[in-house]
Amino acid sequence: MSTHSSVHAVNSPLNPTLHHHEEQSFWRKYIFSTDHKVIGIQYGLTSLIFLFFGFTLMMIMRWQLAYPGEAIPFIGKMLGDDRAPDGVMLPEFYNQLGAMHGTIMVFLGVVPLAVGAFGNYIMPLQIGAPDMAFPKLNMMSYWVYFTGGIVMLASFFVPGGAANSGWTSYPPLSDIATTGQTVWLIGMVFLITSSLLGSVNFIVTIVQLRTQGLSFMRLPFFVWAQFVTSFLLLLAFPPLEAAGVLQLMDRVAGTSFFLPSGLVVSGQQLANTGGGSPLLWQHLFWFLAHPEVYVLILPALGIVAEVISNNTRKPIWGYKSLVYAAIFLGFMSFIVWAHHMFLTGMGTAISTFFQTTTMIISIPSVIILSALFISLYGASIRFTTPMLFALAFLPMFGIGGLTGLPLGLAASDIPLHDTYYVIGHFHYVVAPGTIFGLFAGIYYWYPKITGRALNETMGKVHFWGSFVCMNLIFFPMLIQGLAGVSRRLYDGGQQYAHAQGVLHLNVIMSVAAWVMALFQIVFIINFFLSLRTGKKASSNHWEATTLEWSAAPTPPVPHGNFVTIPQVYRGPYEYSVPGQPKDFTPQNEIVKV
Amino acid sequence: MEIPYTISPRPETGLFNAKMGIWLFLASEVMLFGALFTTYILLRVGAPEWPRGELDIPLATLNTAVLISSSITMVMAWASLVMKNFKKYRAYMGATILLGVVFLIIKGFEYSHHFMAGEIPSKNTFFAIYFTLTGLHGLHVIGGMIVNTYFWGPGSKMWKTEPERFTNRIEVAGLYWHFVDLVWIFLFPVLYLL
Numbered sequence: 004m005s006t007h008s009s010v011h012a013v014n015s016p017l018n019p020t021l022h023h024h025e026e027q028s029f030w031r032k033y034i035f036s037t038d039h040k041v042i043g044i045q046y047g048l049t050s051l052i053f054l055f056f057g058f059t060l061m062m063i064m065r066w067q068l069a070y071p072g073e074a075i076p077f078i079g080k081m082l083g084d085d086r087a088p089d090g091v092m093l094p095e096f097y098n099q100l101g102a103m104h105g106t107i108m109v110f111l112g113v114v115p116l117a118v119g120a121f122g123n124y125i126m127p128l129q130i131g132a133p134d135m136a137f138p139k140l141n142m143m144s145y146w147v148y149f150t151g152g153i154v155m156l157a158s159f160f161v162p163g164g165a166a167n168s169g170w171t172s173y174p175p176l177s178d179i180a181t182t183g184q185t186v187w188l189i190g191m192v193f194l195i196t197s198s199l200l201g202s203v204n205f206i207v208t209i210v211q212l213r214t215q216g217l218s219f220m221r222l223p224f225f226v227w228a229q230f231v232t233s234f235l236l237l238l239a240f241p242p243l244e245a246a247g248v249l250q251l252m253d254r255v256a257g258t259s260f261f262l263p264s265g266l267v268v269s270g271q272q273l274a275n276t277g278g279g280s281p282l283l284w285q286h287l288f289w290f291l292a293h294p295e296v297y298v299l300i301l302p303a304l305g306i307v308a309e310v311i312s313n314n315t316r317k318p319i320w321g322y323k324s325l326v327y328a329a330i331f332l333g334f335m336s337f338i339v340w341a342h343h344m345f346l347t348g349m350g351t352a353i354s355t356f357f358q359t360t361t362m363i364i365s366i367p368s369v370i371i372l373s374a375l376f377i378s379l380y381g382a383s384i385r386f387t388t389p390m391l392f393a394l395a396f397l398p399m400f401g402i403g404g405l406t407g408l409p410l411g412l413a414a415s416d417i418p419l420h421d422t423y424y425v426i427g428h429f430h431y432v433v434a435p436g437t438i439f440g441l442f443a444g445i446y447y448w449y450p451k452i453t454g455r456a457l458n459e460t461m462g463k464v465h466f467w468g469s470f471v472c473m474n475l476i477f478f479p480m481l482i483q484g485l486a487g488v489s490r491r492l493y494d495g496g497q498q499y500a501h502a503q504g505v506l507h508l509n510v511i512m513s514v515a516a517w518v519m520a521l522f523q524i525v526f527i528i529n530f531f532l533s534l535r536t537g538k539k540a541s542s543n544h545w546e547a548t549t550l551e552w553s554a555a556p557t558p559p560v561p562h563g564n565f566v567t568i569p570q571v572y573r574g575p576y577e578y579s580v581p582g583q584p585k586d587f588t589p590q591n592e593i594v595k596v
Numbered sequence: 597m598e599i600p601y602t603i604s605p606r607p608e609t610g611l612f613n614a615k616m617g618i619w620l621f622l623a624s625e626v627m628l629f630g631a632l633f634t635t636y637i638l639l640r641v642g643a644p645e646w647p648r649g650e651l652d653i654p655l656a657t658l659n660t661a662v663l664i665s666s667s668i669t670m671v672m673a674w675a676s677l678v679m680k681n682f683k684k685y686r687a688y689m690g691a692t693i694l695l696g697v698v699f700l701i702i703k704g705f706e707y708s709h710h711f712m713a714g715e716i717p718s719k720n721t722f723f724a725i726y727f728t729l730t731g732l733h734g735l736h737v738i739g740g741m742i743v744n745t746y747f748w749g750p751g752s753k754m755w756k757t758e759p760e761r762f763t764n765r766i767e768v769a770g771l772y773w774h775f776v777d778l779v780w781i782f783l784f785p786v787l788y789l790l
Contacts, residue, residue, distance in 0.1 A: 133597040136613045203620045211601050211613050241624045242631035249635065252728055257718030260635070260725075278721040283638055287631055563597030 035146075037138035038562050042145050043124030044452065049145075050116035053152060054438075055523070057107035062516055064100045067092045068495035069513035086164065094493045098167035099159070099183070105170025106187070109295065110194050111152050113437055117302035118198075118236070119148065121444050122205060122229045124452065128551035129223050131214025131571065131591075133563045136207040144201040151193030158186035171288055174261035174281045178253045179268055188251045195244045198236045205233040214550075216571035220326070221590070223549045223575040224319060227326050228305025231333040232298050239294035239337065246287035253279075260284075282347055289340035297336045299433055300400070301329060303440025304371055307393045310443045311375055313547050314390035315382030316586050318576040321374040328367035328374075335364040345413045346420050354413040361411035368404055372397065387545075388462030392443035395470050396436060403431030406481060421491065424484025427477050435473040442469075442526075450544040454557050455537030461529040468522030475515035479508035546587050549575050553589030603761045618768045622775050625736075629779055632732070636725050636786065647722045650715065652706055656788045659702045660780065666695035667777045670744075670770045677763040682755055685766075689748045692773070696741040703734060726787055733783060736776045743769050 036042060066075050072091060075082070079090025086096040127135055135141045158165040163181025166172065177184050209230050213222070222230075249260040257275060261284045264277030312319045319325065341349060341357040375397055384390065406428040409415040419425065442465075450456045484490075487501040495509045496502030542557040551559075554569035569591035577588040588594065605612045611619075640646050673688035710716070710723070717727040747762075747769060754762040 132599075134599055136599065136601075137617060138599070199621070199624055203617050203624075206620055207613050207617045210609060211606050211611070211616060212599070237620060237624050238627050241628035245628050245631035245635070248728065248732065249632075252717060252724065256716075256724075256727075258724035258728075259718075259721060260639070276718065276720050278639070278643055280638060280642060283635060287635075290631075565597075568597075 032561075035142060037134075037142050039123050039127050039135045039138065039141060040452075040559060040561070040564075042141050043120050043122075045145050046115050046119030046123055046148070047121075049149060049152065050112050050120060053107055054112035054116065057104050057112050058520065058523070060100045060104040060107070062520060063092070064097060064104065065513035065516045067097055067493065069510045071494035071497055095167060096164065097493045098169075099165040102166045102169050102172075102187075103155070103159070106155065106166070108433075109170065109299070110191070111148075111155060113299055113433065113441070114198070114295075115148060116441055117299065117437065118205075118229065118232055119145070119201065121225075121302060121306065121441070121448070122201075122232075125444075125448060125551055126205065126226055126229050127208060127212070128451075128555050128559060128564055129226050129549050130209060130212060130217060131550050131554065131565065131569045132208060132212035133565070133568065135204050136211055137204050140200050140204050144197045144204065147193050147200065148197035151190045151197060154186060154190035154193060158183045158190065161186055171292070172250070172284075173288075174250065174253070174284050175263070175266055175268075177250065177284075178261055179273070185251070185254050188247050188254070191247050192244065195240045195247070198240050202233040202236040202240075205229055206237065209233075214568055214571055217590075220323070221571060221574045223305075224308040224322065224325055224329075225302075225305035227329055228301040228308075231329045232301045234333055235294040235298050235301075235336060239291045239298075242287045243291035246284055246291075249287075250284065282344075285344050285347065286341070289343045290337075293340040293343065294333075294336040296432070297332060299437050301332070303396065303400075303437040303444075304329075304375075306440050306444040306447070307375060307396050309547075309549070310389045310393040310447050311378050312576040312578065313447075313545050314385040314387055314393070315378060316385070316578045317378060317382050318574075318578060319374065320377040320380075321370075322574070322576065324370055325374050328370040332364065332367040332371075335360060335367070339364050342411050342413075342416070345416045351413075358412050362408075365404065365408065365411070372401060372404070387446070388457065388459055388466060389443040389447035391463065391466045392439045392446065395466070396439045396443065399431060399435035399439060399473070403428060403433075403436050406431060418487070419484060421489055422484035423480040423488050423490050426490050427480030427484055430477045430480070434477065435470070439469075439473075442466075445530075447545070448551075449533070450537075450540030451551060451555075451557055451559075453534055453537070454540055455533055455535075456540050456544060457533045457537060458529050461525055461532075465522055465526045465529065468525070469519060472515045472519035472522065476512050476519065479505075479512050483508055543589075546585075548577055548587050548589050550590055554591045603758070603764060612764055614764060614768045615771070618771050622771065625775060625779075629729075629732075629782075632725075632729055633782070633786065636729070639721050639725060643721060647720065650722065651726070651788050652709070653788050655702055655706055656784055659699055660784050662695050662699045662702070663777050663780050666692050666699070667774050669695065670773045674763070674766045674770050677755075677759075677766055680759070682752075685755075686748065686752070689744060689766075693741055693744050693748060696737055696744070699737060700734065703730065729783055729787065733776070733779055736779065740769070740773050740776050744773070 033041060063075065063078070074090030075087060075092060076090075079087055082090070082092075082096070085093075087093060123135070123141065127133075155165075161182045163183055165183040166177075166180065166187035168177035168180050168184060172184065172187065209222075209226060249258075252258045253260050253262065259275040259277050259279040261281050262273065262275045262277055262279045263281060266273045266275070266277060308319055308325065339357060339360045341353065342361045345354055379394075406424070409419060410425065410428060446457055446462055483496075483502070483505045486505045488496045488499065488505060492499060492502075496506060540557055542555070543552045544557070545552065547553065550569055550571070555564050556566065560566060571590045572593065573588065573590055575590060577590075579586045580588050583594070599613070600606075601613050603612060605615075609616065669688045669691040673685050673692060676682075676684035676688055715723050717724045747766060751765070752762070754765070
């Protein structure tokens with residue numbers, strides 16, 4: 004007994020906006036477009052390329068860790084004599100790979116994909132907006148990000164190679180490092196600027212452009228996740244920008260913000276005046292970089308919530324607690340940063356403060372994860388590819404979160420901090436955690452963006468292969484870390500007494516990483532093949548309730564998204580409502596009783 | 597399709613899009629300068645001695661007056677538009693830009709005086725933070741002047757076609773300009789007087 008008037012209107016060929024729309028040149032339409040959907044796709048493709056590039060850097064590193072001192076096969080000779088003479092990697096090059104793997108994955112890969120791509124494309128559709136609030140600023144964000152990416156890539160070719168002081172760029176090492184570090188700082192200024200412009204745009208769009216009837220408590224959880232994420236980007240990035248400016252001054256103008264007095268390098272005293280504080284950088288850096296962890300994880304949680312609700316055909320359990328938990332998480336993430344710095348010899352009072360806040364911040368994370376788990380209870384689950392990724396996300400993120408608890412307590416952090424345990428913990432959160440969430444998003448929204456669905460069989464091959472390999476890569480890291488293997492060794496621990504018992508794991512991890520690359524190739528083939536041969540998708544392919552599926556045509560109308568702006572009547576996850584003829588009731592549907 | 601609330605405010609928030617945008621941007625600017633002021637405090641409390649009396653207080657006092665005056669003319673420029681007096685707007689906006697130029701010239705005198713005396717950023721931590729803070733503030737002044745000059749010149753054509761939207765733009769530019777002024781109000785006592 005229901006009508007879906009708006010759904011019919013969407014498919015109507017008499018589309019007034021399309022007729023009024025002027026034909027634009029190729030450049031305006033695809034390159035310098037102000038349409039949030041085109042910008043979202045630009046972000047998506049660029050960040051996927053950077054993700055694969057960052058992964059490749061890591062695969063080269065893993066050769067050195069598994070087979071130290073042996074020539075790198077296939078590409079070893081191409082790297083050049085200043086990086087790998089006769090194909091054998093130099094320690095300096097290993098350091099560059101380490102620093103750039105982290106930088107590229109975090110700042111050029113995951114965040115732009117999670118926020119720039121999904122946020123840009125999906126969020127305006129989900130709130131029933133015709134575009135972002137500032138379309139030109141949106142275009143500028145992308146191009147500033149793109150420039151920052153090019154600057155980062157170019158840094159490999161300056162004398163001395165790319166930045167090699169780790170993605171955290173701790174001084175004094177980074178202050179006296181080769182030119183690559185200066186280029187890294189300039190690249191970061193671009194990336195930070197892009198994030199700032201983007202986050203202002205996101206917040207204004209969500210607050211101002213919500214359609215009629217879409218109150219805050221009716222927003223899909225994905226929009227909430229983007230909203231909190233944008234605040235984190237807006238307020239946490241500027242201190243890193245300040246720190247970047249100060250480090251740039253140290254390197255270019257000869258100041259000593261981060262250089263202590265009387266610093267001796269290679270037996271010679273530095274000419275700088277000193278008087279600075281290396282710890283200052285760590286405070287400013289982690290003031291950004293801890294909220295950044297939640298920037299990495301929140302959009303993925305948002306995607307997983309959407310996918311789980313859609314494939315369990317049930318409302319999300321505890322929507323309000325999810326929302327409040329996300330907001331609380333956002334606030335708390337600003338006062339936990341120094342738990343990254345227990346090793347620096349902070350006073351016990353400060354350590355106690357930060358370990359207390361760290362324990363408190365685990366509460367909202369557990370609330371979110373529990374709510375998502377409980378949502379599965381009693382459902383008849385559709386095991387589609389996006390759902391598989393979303394389901395795998397839950398225990399993987401769980402492992403990542405639980406292994407973080409010992410790192411939040413100063414006493415147990417001190418022996419673990421410089422070991423592979425930290426690498427294992429962080430990657431469980433971000434790789435099989437966030438990246439699985441992002442893959443779920445790609446499989447879930449691909450039909451909306453392209454009009455065709457990705458191949459399910461290839462998707463499942465991609466999923467199971469990645470799932471097994473991810474665990475084979477990262478679980479041994481936890482074991483090595485507990486055995487005490489330092490995370491900063493160029494030879495994987497060959498000359499390290501602690502490491503002897505767990506050295507064989509290096510080969511397993513490396514082989515798993517390379518095999519995982521093969522499964523990513525399946526995804527890449529699927530991605531391009533399905534553009535032409537994929538199953539045609541209807542405008543509501545997954546029978547979902549949120550506006551991007553129920554109100555917008557597939558693909559959405561260029562510059563405007565909707566034929567008529569939808570009106571919202573209910574919350575985001577009204578699945579299997581008793582008494583309704585179908586198991587989903589879209590947000591914009593008028594139900595006649 | 598038109599983007600809503602570019603000119604008229606959204607009833608629940610009482611803000612048009614750009615006004616909310618500039619407030620958020622200013623929040624991030626507070627964090628940027630906040631981090632730098634924190635750096636200043638940390639370096640100063642950690643230093644065995646801190647140089648005093650190295651800066652020219654009379655010149656900086658004059659500059660403070662110049663910048664506050666420019667904030668007043670900026671408000672007058674916006675108020676003139678609200679009262680539909682475009683000629684007055686041009687005069688006040690022109691004055692704002694000129695006062696910005698005066699500020700930079702005075703700052704330039706101060707800078708060159710320091711450079712002549714060999715007081716460059718690498719001399720000590722005090723001059724490092726002094727040049728970083730005032731330099732970044734100077735860049736913000738220049739940025740604001742570029743925007744204001746655009747709205748004084750070619751950008752003011754919008755007054756004929758969309759007067760309300762143009763008034764909004766001046767309000768937003770004004771908010772930014774007042775913020776830049778406010779940063780100086782903090783910089784002056786922190787660097788020159790304390």
